[in-house]
Amino acid sequence: KCMCYEFVILIHIYVMFLDASPIIKESFAKQLLRTKRQKPGHPDEPMREHMLHMQRLEQRAQETSMEHWMNPHCFPRCDRNYGYPV
Known part of the structure; x- marks a missing residue:
């Protein structure tokens, strides 16, 4: 002690x-x-950089999804007007 x-x-x-x-x-x-x-x-603003990165990922995912939906070789399973994709 x-x-x-x-x-x-x-x-x-x-x-x-x-x-x-x-x-x-x-x-x-x-x-x-x-x-x-x-x-x-x-980076100057880490949270802003993170949000921009997440927005880019989301946009890329949407574009990939649209390419999948619009693919003519995927008809009729992937036709948005026909039903849900299998």
């Missing part, structure tokens, strides 16, 4: 005198984020 108390005091002194606080200033955090964003391969 005594060793633990001494360790806590040493850590406290270390943080006070060496300015090794784990909390960083807001401006420095923003600068870190800014530099990380400017690196290649790190």
Whole structure:
């Protein structure tokens, strides 16, 4: 128990005198984020990039589905006016 108390005091002194606080200033955090964003391969807005990717996938799926429906070699099973595809 005594060793633990001494360790806590040493850590406290270390943080006070060496300015090794784990909390960083807001401006420095923003600068870190800014530099990380400017690196290649790190998109500016990850959620927007994800939504654009999902929209592209959905559009490709719709186009594939339309190609399947409009395929003349698939008649009459795939005719939209005839019934459901088998």
